[in-house]
Structure formats: C-alpha cells, structure tokens
Amino acid sequence: MINPFEIMETINMIDRENLDIRTITMGISLKSCADPDIDRLCEKIYHKITNYARDLVKTGEDIEKQFGIPIINKRISVTPVASLVDALDTPTVDKCVRIAKTLDRAAKDVGVNFLGGYTALVHKGYTNGERVLIDSIPEALAQTDLVCSSVNIGSTRAGINMDAVKQMGEIIKKAALLTSKTQGFACAKLVIFCNAVEDNPFMAGAFLGDGEGECVINVGVSGPGVVKCALEKVKGKDFGIVADTVKKTAFKITRMGQLVAQEASRRLGVPFGIVDLSLAPTPAVGDSVAYILEEMGLEKCGTHGTTAALALLNDAVKKGGVMASSYVGGLSGAFIPVSEDAGMIAAAECGALTLEKLEAMTCVCSVGLDMIVIPGDTSASTVSAIIADEAAIGMINQKTTAVRVIPAPGAAVGDTVEFGGLLGTGPVMPVKPYSSEEFIARGGRIPAPINSLKN
C-alpha cells in the first residue's frame, strides 16, 4: 500500500494548499463548418460544438468526484473564427457578431465556463475575413458572456505587424467603452499575442491551431499554493535546494494533470493533446505566484531580485513537470496576471510592482502583461505601444508574450476595479504620460529578427 504520509501529503495539497486542475479544455475544429451562408454556418457551429462537448462538463465533474481533485474550469477552444469569416459570401461585422452569439449559446448550453477562439492570426498580414473579424471584436465581446478573443500580431518568423498593433490599441479602447458599465470587462476576454501557441488550454487566449486535429483534450494544472508551502519548509537554504524543491513539487502537480488528462481523454473518447505546466494563480489567499517569489526572500513582489526569482521558478517548474507528463505543451510557465493574484494586487497597490517591472518579468516567464488595469484616459496609441514593446520581447526571445490590459473607463490611478470570480480585483496602474502617437502612426511591419533565419 502507498505510504500513509504520501496519502496525507496529497490530501493536504488539495484541502489546504489549493492544488487543483485549473482547466480541462476541449479543442474542437470548426473547419468542417465553413459555409458561405451565415445561417447555415451558425447552425453547423452550434450543432458541432454541442455534439462534441455534450459530455464534457459531466465527465469533468465525475472525475473530480471520483479522484477527489477539484477541476475548476471546463472550457472549449475552437478553430480561429476568422477562417470561417473568410469563407462567408460577404463578411460583415453583424455576421461576425452572430457567430459570436452562436458560440456563446453553444457554450452556455453545454455548461462550460468559457469558449476561446474568436481569433485572428495576422502576424504578417490580414485576409478580408480577418479584417472584419477584428473590427467586430468589441461588439462581439460586449454582446456575449463566455466568448474569448485573441489576435496574434507578431512572431519570431514574421516580425511584428504594426498595422495590427495600431488597430488593436483602438479595438481595446472601443471594447472598454462598450462595456463601461462593467468597467471595461470585455477587455478581460481579449488577448493580443506574439508567437501564440496552438494548444493553449488557458483563457482568454485559447484557440485550436491549424496543425491540431479534429478534437483534442488539453489540460492546464495549477498549484502556486503547493509550491509556496513546499518552499516554507526550506527557509534560508541555498538556491540549489530551492530549485530542487520547486522541481519535486511541480512533478507531483503535473502528475495530477496527466492523470486527469488521460482519464478525461479515455472517457470522452477524444485524443489527449498536452498538459500545460503553468502555475496559474487565483485571487484566493495562498494561491499566489507573488507569494512564492516573496517566500524566496523578497519583501514585496516587484522589488529588485524579482526577475531572478521568477526565472528560477519558471525554469524549475518546467524541469519538474516535463518528466511527469508524456506530452507537455501550451504556454507552460508561471503566469503573472495582476488582478488574479492576491500577492500581485498587494504589491501593485503599495507601488512595489509597476508596469515596467512586469515587462521585465515577462522576459523570463509565461506569458505577458496580463490582467492589468490602466487608466481609462490612456490613449489608443499608448495601448498599442505597450503591445509593441511586449511583442518585441516575444519576437526577439522566441517565446510567447501577450497583452491583456483593461483601460477601465472613468478609472484613474488609485482606483480599484472589481471583475469578480477568478478574474479578481485590479488596482489601476500608471502608464507613461509621454506620447507614442507618431511611432504607432508609422504602420507597416517590423521585419523578422536575424535570429529567425535558422535554415
């Protein structure tokens, strides 16, 4: 029999240290739904999603009960919708919004928390459908509850599409204004990527990439609380021991993800894709990535040393996790969403954590400037410039970076914006008061970097 101490360790991780499976995400290809007629397209989309995912939530709940491990979210990711818009007779914003509403209705009817894939990949250029889809994003997000959107505006191989960067600044501003009653909530469902991955199970950036199959199960694990508790036991020890402790813990966390992924895949009769090894925080006290960094000896997350601490954490999580799963993928790294992490919120409120420090942190971890509330009067060109900076980090370092900022209408530095649930609470963080207007107005493309020429 398994050692009683090991059994109790597992139970304590779940009961006291917030170990959970963050998400089971079913990827569903919508390629077969393409149709020039909007009515037929919507009908096919609804039918396919509700057919493929009809048992997803129940299966997740059954696994949760039988194994005694919480599975927080059940989600769906779909083929980038822009490719379906391209197939329409005459794409219009209204037709795109109808597709978004259809996705929303399908997601609600199968009972999932979110559906991702209202997406366009425009890192090198736009197709007609992509252009219309991007134009429709503010309306689509404002008129739906569960649909998440993402736009890839750059990659190491293609460079950065600065026309798209410029446009996304305007789209984010418009999405915030359309949802001003909820302080710009639509922006919490919109991610701008550089080097987006095709098998990400986490929202808001999940979509089912072009190289993926018909249907797939991807799983995202969590467990910052477990890592923090493990580090409490090695207080004052050197970094070799810190890294080793994180690795061992990440291994155990990931094994849970692997077990749940295999079980869900078997029960649903859908191939297992990947386990995403991300440490995803929640606003719950004790489930924070910032607290892990502080446990390493930093007074507040964001102070000098934070980037080094995060680099060690991110690397050790991967080293521990990779052995525990047969297929690792997605974003796989520590997330640093400000509003979703109790420690980050506290650090931002006291001024220890700034936008500039967060930008530095994104150089060494997954994924980017995430869930950051900025003043409502921030200009579209400043939002675009924030996106450009972050995309440049991703492009040069051959990693995924993302921006999910919320220019909350009416909010100023010193205010706090409540999103509720897993999305948490965001203190409004200051941006630079100096203009980037002329820089963003140039348009065109930033060429791919020399390190992309590998052939």
Place this chain on the structure above:
Amino acid sequence: MKAIVTVVGKDKKGIIAKVSDVLYRSDVNIVDISQTIMQDMFTMIMMVEMDDTNASVTDIDKKLAAVEKEMGLKIHVQREEIFSSMHRI
C-alpha cells in the same frame, strides 16, 4: 478498482466500527488498514476494493458523509490512482 478511504479527526470510540459498517453494507471489501497519529490527529487510511459493489466512489462518499457529520471527522474517498500517480513513477 481500488479506492483509498482516509479518516482524519479527534480520536474517539467507534470510528472504525462506523466507517467499516458503511463499507460492509455497500459490499466494499477492506484490503488494508493503517492508523497513526499525524500532527496530533487520528488518521486512519483504508485501502478498499470495489469490484463486487454496485456503488460508485461518489455513492460511498455520500454515505460516509453521514458518519463524517455525526463524529466530527473529515473523510475522503478517492480512487487509488490519484496517489499512485503522484508518488510512484
């Protein structure tokens, strides 16, 4: 299929009797029992076999919830794989 029943709480008379009574009535076979004191708490761990029973892990968990409430304990019933996959390569 095997499952692990863990019982944690303040030691008192009748814990084993009540838990094993529920298992017996549900046609669940106890394969192994260990008990120990961890951090001043009575901790009992049972490995059970569920091949003969029609009840699911969830059903047993629900039945044990009554004992949990009555005796002020914390009882978990979980499929064995969650522990073996976490602690064994």
